[in-house]
Amino acid sequence: MKAERYLAWLSILIGCLYFFVPLIATYEFSLRARRGVYSFDAYRSVFSDMAFRQTFGYSMLMALLTIVFGMLLVVPTAYWVRLRLPQMRPVVEFVTLMPLVIPAIVIVFGYLRLYNSSSILPLTGSNTTTNILLVCSYITLSLPYMYRAVDTAMRTIDVRTLTEAAESLGAGWMTIMFRCIFPNVMSGVLSGAFITLAIVIGEFTMASLLGRPAFGPYLQLVGANKAYEPSALAMIAFAVTWLSMGLLQLVSRFNRSAPAKA
Amino acid sequence: MAFLELTHIKKSFGNVQVVHDFNMHIEKGEFVSFLGPSGCGKTTVLRMIAGFETPTAGTLTIAGKDQSTLKPNQRNIGMVFQAYALFPNMTVHDNVAFGLKVAGESKSEIDARVKEMLGLIKLDHLADRYPFQMSGGQQQRVALARALAVKPQVLLLDEPLSALDAKIRVSLREEIRAIQQKLGITTVFVTHDQEEALSISDRIVVMNAGRADQIGTPFEIYNTPATRFVASFVGTLNMIEAKVIDPSANRIMIGDQGVTLKQSVTTYKAGETVSLALRPEAGSLAESASGDTALTGQVASAHFLGSVIRTRMNVGGNVISFDMFNSPGMMPPAVGETVTLRFAASDLLVIRD
């Protein structure tokens, strides 16, 4: 018994070292900007950099669009499959698992060949359409997480009974969707939203290959050119990821204690 | 010296004492049940015998040998768990063979012994099945065979029938008892079901809040319960409040009717209240019923259940429930009817709390 406990604590210790040392190192490194003394100069440099604000804002906007349009796609689909087409469930689930199997770089490679200026759907033609393509690619990337979060939430509340109750009270499908279904799967929507935020903010591959001014490519550029700013940015990125996940935990814990509203 | 001895066994988890001064001597080949409600400590004592828990105080010996220094895998004890605990990655054959394999027996010896065990539980045809392909009852029988395969000196069963259907429970407990008697193996059986304990045990230990309230044969436990808890836990029971009139003559009053007890109330003072217990099968309304005592009261309800008539009557502020066998010559009493219940004074038990 005792030996087991020792080994367990030892493993935890090794794990903690492995996980926390890089974080501490990054923080320490980010404070070294000024020679000889610790300062927040690197952070000041980052925040005053126009490119930082632009790209961060751009990525935030992309994340927001991804979440909104992704949910507009996922929630009705999950609902519909549950209610009307249960036989499509395996197919839909397989499709939502594909982005986990096919690497992002391969997916965006396909987009570039398929939707370049000489195809029938020239999505890379202009900035606006490329932005649309980027949002669509982000939706694809976060599809597995969004779908699973929403589907799980729908499984917990009985969508079938909810719909029948609403229908018997005379509600049309728009009302049902937006006033009955959406509010009750909100926890699943928020879970999916936070994971999507974490994924999109730092995403590099797709933004870089599509040539859009996102945060990911900006990070890589700074890494190639500056010394201390990259670690400051890494701390910021980690904070954002931590925040998203923290909010996610909060939402899921809140959902567990509060029963679904009928 | 008894085969399995527990002396002054105590167990605490942190500040909570779960077992208080438990003493028990079990003879070789005896089948003893630990009976009690959830949380009474019966499983804890069993696990201490197995070696999964260490007693905070007291000694535990098997065949005269102190077990406190021995780990569970050194005690040569067989155990059957409530959740069967068959290894899911092994067939029935390999599960039963496990203990023998670990001990390093030869393949031919193992195969012979497994065959013998499977024959004992009559499941030879399932030797190549996996646990998930079998019913609960079958799995538990395999678990029994697995425990017995290594010829343990003691067999422990931790509520083995609680997860099974009622019908299987009855047939399987008979099977367990039959096998136990055939092999003559010392057995400790933990259960919360009093019918189970009564029907198959040589002796029963009734446990309540970490203490052994009574140790005795099923007959003793049922007919002469030592405490109110034992009386109420084992079988149904009528609790009657009576007033002591004459302690030296064992004379008491139930309502306004006087009764002379066979049990002694000499330790009570006149005017004190004493709790009496009466089993429902003890009395009868028949004129010809034997019994030196009678109580008269009003019928509150009478239910005809076929072979049994269950009647409740009010007597001096008490409600007495009694069962009578159906007799074609006697109609069930009507509600409100005044009836006289006849029973033997020796059936009235004094319950000290």
Add this chain to the structure above:
Amino acid sequence: MSSVSASTTGTRVPSIDRKVVVDWLGVAPFTIFALLFLIIPTIYLIVGAFLTPDGSFTLKNIVDLFTPSILAAYWISIKVSVASSLGGALLGFLLAWAIVLGGLPSWVRNGLLTFSGVASNFAGVPLAFAFLATLGRTGLITVFLRDWFDFNLYSTGFNLLSFFGLTITYMYFQIPLMVLILTPALDGMKKEWKEAASILGATNGQYWRMVAFPILWPSLLGTTLLLFANAFGAIATAYALTGSSLNIVPILLYAQIRGDVLHNANLGYALALGMIVITGVSNILYIMLRMRAERWQK
């Protein structure tokens, strides 16, 4: 919903059930999206791998994958993915074991699981920066070893911008992923199995050898495969860490997409096909193993 059914007992005209049409219409947006942004692009690449620039069928691209430089890229990718998945699996298993079966207080388990949820997403470019700050030439550990133990890390030939360095960096998100997936599997290990084995005379080692590992190996292997596929397809961290100096397949593909370094567009498709095959097979094996594991843990 009313159905407009036109069949009578006499005729055999197929009826169009309006309800069925509406049902399938409901999944139309998703289907269109999936086709446009998932299925067709993938098929396009797969088909393109078997075509010549002028559109005729060929297996030459597949054959060209086996040229030394490309094979080397695949080999490095496989090496890094195997190393980081094995390392991640080992340490992840140890940590998962510690919090589930190690008898530790529950706050340790909750803390580790929460942190793993975050850390498994902390990949990409920032992760590369974090490890540069830790094990780079002026990183904290490097400096610490030099100042306190007089030990020059880089003189031993160690370099963060190498196979070994990339493996260690990848393990930062591989280990948490292993912990997250393996913890439920370990939860399913019933306490009674260990007790039953023990009372039947087995030592700890015998229990693990004869009962626990046989039950767990599908989950362990399956998750390791998942980790492998995860590492194989990753690019951002490697790119930020090594530029193009470490020639793993995703980086090669990246360069190819950007500037056709292979001078053969269809070879790029073949490269992508190779990646899909490897990650696809790993995932299929993972699913098969997981189904096997779940059957036993009923």
